[in-house]
Amino acid sequence: MSEPTVSIVIRNYNYGHFLRDAVDSALAQSYPHVEVIVVDDGSTDDSRSIIAQYGSRIASVLKENGGEGSGVNAGFAASHGDIVIYLDSDDTLRPEAAECAVRAFDSGVVRVQYPLTLMNAEGQPLGSDTPIVRLPPDRMAAYTLQGIVIERAPTSGNAFARRFLEQVLPMPEASWRICADEYLCTCSSFMGGSHTMTQPLGYYRVHSNNVNAAVDVDLKRLRAGRRTASS
Numbered sequence: 001m002s003e004p005t006v007s008i009v010i011r012n013y014n015y016g017h018f019l020r021d022a023v024d025s026a027l028a029q030s031y032p033h034v035e036v037i038v039v040d041d042g043s044t045d046d047s048r049s050i051i052a053q054y055g056s057r058i059a060s061v062l063k064e065n066g067g068e069g070s071g072v073n074a075g076f077a078a079s080h081g082d083i084v085i086y087l088d089s090d091d092t093l094r095p096e097a098a099e100c101a102v103r104a105f106d107s108g109v110v111r112v113q114y115p116l117t118l119m120n121a122e123g124q125p126l127g128s129d130t131p132i133v134r135l136p137p138d139r140m141a142a143y144t145l146q147g148i149v150i151e152r153a154p155t156s157g158n159a160f161a162r163r164f165l166e167q168v169l170p171m172p173e174a175s176w177r178i179c180a181d182e183y184l185c186t187c188s189s190f191m192g193g194s195h196t197m198t199q200p201l202g203y204y205r206v207h208s209n210n211v212n213a214a215v216d217v218d219l220k221r222l223r224a225g226r227r228t229a230s231s
Contacts, residue, residue, distance in 0.1 A: 048062060
């Protein structure tokens with residue numbers, strides 16, 4: 001059996017000052033079967049000139065601004081991987097991230113999550129990792145239905161099976177201009193198993209423009225989006 005391909009989709013909007021770090025970390029993966037896709041969501045800074053400098057080493061999707069859900073959809077449409085990692089452009093991956101994620105998947109797993117080491121705006125580690133609660137999928141789903149917020153990995157700390165993403169994407173873009181990872185992670189609780197790793201596989205950058213990864217789950221909005229994606 002051939003080894004799975006991993007697509008690392010970097011979503012960027014006006015993070016040109018961080019973008020090189022993200023792209024370089026994706027290109028430096030130890031796993032040999034990786035494609036790197038950068039989706040630029042209508043940046044007005046120098047992001048697109050930075051993207052152009054990578055040439056054929058990456059695939060680029062240059063689009064008008066549409067928000068996070070739009071970027072997720074566009075990145076998936078351009079990808080070919082059996083496993084997809086959405087990397088925020090202010091975060092980075094460790095070289096072994098793709099390889100470790102591949103090993104963690106089996107036939108019943110649709111999402112692998114892993115901690116990220118916190119770093120400051122300058123890229124210096126802060127000495128702690130993003131919190132993750134380890135729960136069986138059935139308990140995760142039950143808590144979600146009750147509106148209980150469970151600590152989970154932020155966007156860059158997740159790898160998704162393509163077979164899962166094909167069922168839930170495209171997501172409704174108007175409803176998910178922010179916190180698109182909420183949609184993906186919550187849907188995964190109801191649509192297959194997940195695996196939580198203890199080893200940090202990347203770095204989460206803490207800076208003034210972060211959107212908090214721990215958000216309340218809007219079940220009404222999620223269900224509406226799920227029906228749209230399934231129709």
